[in-house]
Amino acid sequence: MHGEFPSLLGAGIVLLFIFYLGYLSLKIKFPNVILYILLGIVLADVLTDNELLYFASEIGIVLLFFLLGLEFNVKRLGGIAKKIWPSGLLDVGLSLGVSMLMAMAFGMSLFDSFLIGGIAYATSSSITAKLLDDRGRMANTETEFMLAILIFEDLVAPIVVAILIGVSSGETFTTASFLILIGKIVGLTAGAILLGKTVFKRFEKFLARIEDEDFKIALLVGIALSYGGLALYLGLSEVLGAFLAGMMLAEIGKIERVEHTVLPIRDLMLPTFFVYFGTTIKFGDGVPMGLFLVLLIIWSIIAKVLLGILGGPIYGLSKRASLRAGLSMCARGEFSVVIASVAVGSIKIFSGIYIVVAAFIGMLLFEKAPAITTKIYGKPERKKKNLKVPGS
Template structure:
């Protein structure tokens, strides 16, 4: 086990040099060093690591609940919930339809729907940081979608638990559903009213004791969840939500993080160890279809979100491709499915699906400009013909130089003086002069900036309301929720 984890860490370190997330690296190492591939077999019986892998799963979900920004979600506004609901509904529906089309049964279809419907928050967050898009105007929408996905995951796991348990009658199924959602309600109630008591139980000035008490609580609640017929993942997620409302939240997060990373790596490697590459051939075509469907659904959802917030093609491409990756949640769902005895082909299907998207999503997200070029203007609320490929930023420090926002001028005075024509007009927001755009012969708007250093211009074309900063070389807009 030590050798496998060490190799996985080394491969992940190499992968990071090429911009790859760690999850596919762990999976690949597990697949290559397991009994399902020719060559060296480091762990002949992956089941020997099942307890450690389960601990990795529990810590992953606990840390997710610990970081969960409840107030941010509740204050996100109607548009964000509409965007997230559309994204989740579209991807879940596509996954469910594909699952039934493959003929794998209702339980398998629900697992496939979840695996295809929930993106990897770890991969998405990492992409936002590495691609330097934290100040982009669409980034709050991206973060909001993945946070709301986390809420949806808790309820989806609660719904899936009775299905995986194989309730024998409608009455038994209804009872299991009631137990699952009743347990959710209990933990939500504890999070709302009992956080102070939980903080007192696990609180300690010594980091060692804090770690022991916190991990003990997490594993206990996860175990109790499984005993009452609810997934241990739900229990871990919701006890994380409880601890997030205590005074020791930040310290718990700090002491648990290294253990989460270590045991999560064991979880992903163990999943890879259980995969037989010989099964990939039987699922290759369904996986290819699933990847194409997911890319299409993400692009559609990105356009829908951009329409809701009045953003352009580049923002739509950034949204859809940033949350394209699938990872930890997909593997958690399929692990629960395999443990319940569902169709064994789900394992290689989801493994290959996650591998492909985890590798290609960073590559596609970094090249979102190419997708932005082909998205037509009629899909959006405004005409972005000349700036469809430009990033819209909220980090411009020159907004305080805006003095003029309206004008009655409808011509470029300098072009009129020389007898030239213009293509489009731009309004200088510092002094109010109107000049022609860079597609015009004289490019007077840019010339005016070079003479005066007035940074921001606004399009005067009908149906266009964008602003551009010459100094930052980007479209600019105040953060979502603030008035322009």
């Protein structure tokens, strides 16, 4: 009977659960993303390999980063790239490098240590971007730095995944294959810049002539999915492709027209990504390497906080904004899941437990980041305005 359960009924039930949990999160003032992930964990046996849920989750994550990309035209992105690379390399050293050395100190092989380093490396782009949007922090001074780090990680993480998959499959990962991978990233980015400067330069006028919203939805979502899908076809991340698709359209004057059309679709589909993410977490029996797991989680938090404290000022942030940024980037997520899929045996169980714990702690730290920063540095002083009193 399990095989006869209609997918349509399952989709309807999942959406009703999403509505209820979203409503509940507002009442109890608890991050809805955590509740969505818990729902996925609870329904993991029922929703395992559910293609409909997977497809909806892909659309949700692609549209999230498509809308993020709209905020960064080529000129702004170029300026950010010049400023972010020192902090980006610091991130690689702290999160990937030190975690890898810790794993080797616990007697793991070079491959398993690199795998653990990869899992502990990338901040969850989807969780962080969703929380920034939900909590109204997109306009904060540290947000550009955080998004720049996420983009840097989205460029490095596919390289890590490619190396791991190449080695685990028995293929030799040569210098040539590494250069080909870099070439794909450069080519995809160059293509987005070229299309943005040519084809989409006059896109605003064309969009203004389309009165029917249905056609607009098909066009804009089609652009986002196509470039995200092209990135996947090239062996890269759909998140990177979607961001570049948004960047292409950022060249138009009024991005509000695009945002207004795409936002409802994103808001419907995005929660399904976190439900699907929950279904991929497999706990297994017991907790392998308990001491190392605790130490890795602690270091994962310290590494991102240090990234904020040390990397933020390099980028030009104040101490206050730097600490807030570091505390807000501790969640691990989708790239960690992709990397963990390469693992086997106890390492896979270890990875699953690490990801879900790190995701939860990271989201809670995001929520508390402003309060913790205020406790350490005090309330920010309001700038006094020189007001002249009449008759004085």
